Amino acid sequence: MEIWLAAGVAVLLSIYVVASFNRLVILRYRMRDAWSQIDVQLKRRHDLIPNLVNAVKGYMEHERSVLENVTRAREQAVAAGPDINARAAAESALSAATGKFLAVVEAYPALRASENMLALQEELASTENRIAFARQFYNDSVLEYNATRGTFPRNLLAAPFGFPAAEMFALDDPGQRAAPQVRV
């Protein structure tokens, strides 16, 4: 009798361990996928910005510095290494620069009304949103993963199976934390 009981408990336990392991693996894959999604969206922005600058260069002779800022920020973002913090800083500098650029555009009625500019503005706004949402999804995935691996009794399994805690994609500088206001 006792043997059967012990065997039953052992079977249940091993089912739980296998299920937990698989769940953690799925969550980790989702997290990695979310991370690569951020990369895709950042890359998209990098590709978009030269077009934007070219489209408005003619109209904005007086605001050369704003455009140069955007271009420089883009170059820095492209050049930023794999370190998360350095990249986050470069990307948020780029966000700030494009935000400033859009604010300046507001002062040029002819530019603001042009069809081309409206389309570009929409494209830029959407790109900013995509980055923000990709980051949000990544952070949600990290939250779920960390919560799953950190709660008892799974936290006993997480370390031996090799599931370290993951890091959220956060912005450090409080000044950068204010999201660029993109109005369409």
Place this chain on the structure above:
Amino acid sequence: MTSSEETPNFAEPISAPPLGPVDRSSFFEQQERNRAATWRLSVVCVLAVFCTGMVLSLILAPPLYGLAILRLSLARRYGSVSPQLWRSFQAAGNTFVAVLQHFSNHPAPLPPLDIVLYTAIGILLPGMILQLLLWLGIRAMFLRAGAGGVLLTLGAREPRLEDLKEKKLVDVVEEMAIAGGLPSPKVKLLDSAAGNAAIVGSSRQDATLVISRRLVEELDRDELQAVVGHLIASAGNGDLRIAMTMVSVYQAFGLLDTLINAPFGPHARRALWRLLRMPFRMGDPADADEVSDWLTQGLRNSDKDDVTARMGRNKGCLSTLLLPVVIFNASLKLTMVVLSGLLFEPAAALLWRTRRYLADATAVQLTRNPDALANALQSLRECGGLIPGGKWASHLFIVGQEARGMPPEMARRVKEMRKSGVQPTRENMMNMALEAMAQENTSAMAGTRAARNDETLEGATGGGMVSLHPPLEKRLKRLQAQGAHYAAGGRRRKSLLAWVFLLVFLTPLVALSLAAVLAAVAVCILLNFFFVTMAFAVILAIVRLIP
């Protein structure tokens, strides 16, 4: 995320302050709660279908066993049947007769309980298995076709990317798909005057978002994002599969009805032919909706019923011969309609409502902007409506019948009030509606009302007692709990007296009508049993007489 400047400024006084404190809850809590409710209601749904199926198999038992006995006695006459099988059949029949005698006026001793139990299972089992097979088959057939394909035939078109508003829509859809970590659904536009949006398809990988152009016009970017977020969340939560499973119950009942009707009329045969042809027309999701329409037509209106029509055409001898079939068919149909209407439909509607709340809470998670969804729902109250012709898909829309669209003048005024930060109260709305009625030509209003009634073709799942969409007010209240700035219109609570009145007078009434309905079903079953067994006894006697 763009923060909207259109959100009302709540430093200003609001005309109707919320009564009492708002119970705050995060969208995670709301999701948790609705997921748990989904489980509970799923169990209720399964039980409801099981009960209905059990009663139906009671009705199916006499003809099934009649056929089996006929087949066996023919085989015994002209060939060989294993004596063991024949004896067990006889034993089961004897037990059944003994049980009937026990309950009739001349009490006879009840056979041993376990034998009674086996007999009961034996009577119910064939019908249950038949229904289960029908359901599994039809579900497998329709799962591939997906839900709501009919919407794509209503003139849905691709978005025009040159048009800035439609480009914005496409962008918003992709943004929300990223936010949900889901593949981006296809986008189709309907040039309809009613503002509404739906998600159709067979799974989250194969989903199409259908949205009316009116909605793209009316909503700002944040609100559009919230609406799209709701629909994508719905697909991501697996609602499409749930919808198809719920509809497949009706389709299975319809198939059973069609199979019985098939020998007697062209209508059912054509429906069966369409069903058989369906797997070869996979490129056409609208075909599936048409087929399910055909299958369930006999359930919804009796003039589409072939057996009765045949009975009406042939007077005299033949119609008497058809009587058992007619009674069998009628009792089956009545039981299906009554029991599924009483048990399954309310449970399924409640389940679907829970899924709406869940999608709302998930949309808040995706957009992190409860205000946007609250504003969008309020806009939908002003400009929303059912898309005419989408009858097999009305449940897939973000709002249903509860958003019927206000008269244009009233919608404009309500919108103005809302945009200036004042919540229109219930009394305000009522007054405005009355004014609008008085202003417009009454006959013209009646005309549009009638037209609207024509349009409100809710699907087979939609005409029930419980609406498939939760009331907008309740959804807005839950969004308020998740942080939306919405002042719930002060709702007067029913007084104690009213409750007592309801309890004292309505409860017996409801109980009585329920009892009457169940009695009718029981009488139907008995009649069916009597006539069908009589018919088979006659046939059996004729078989015996033939040398």
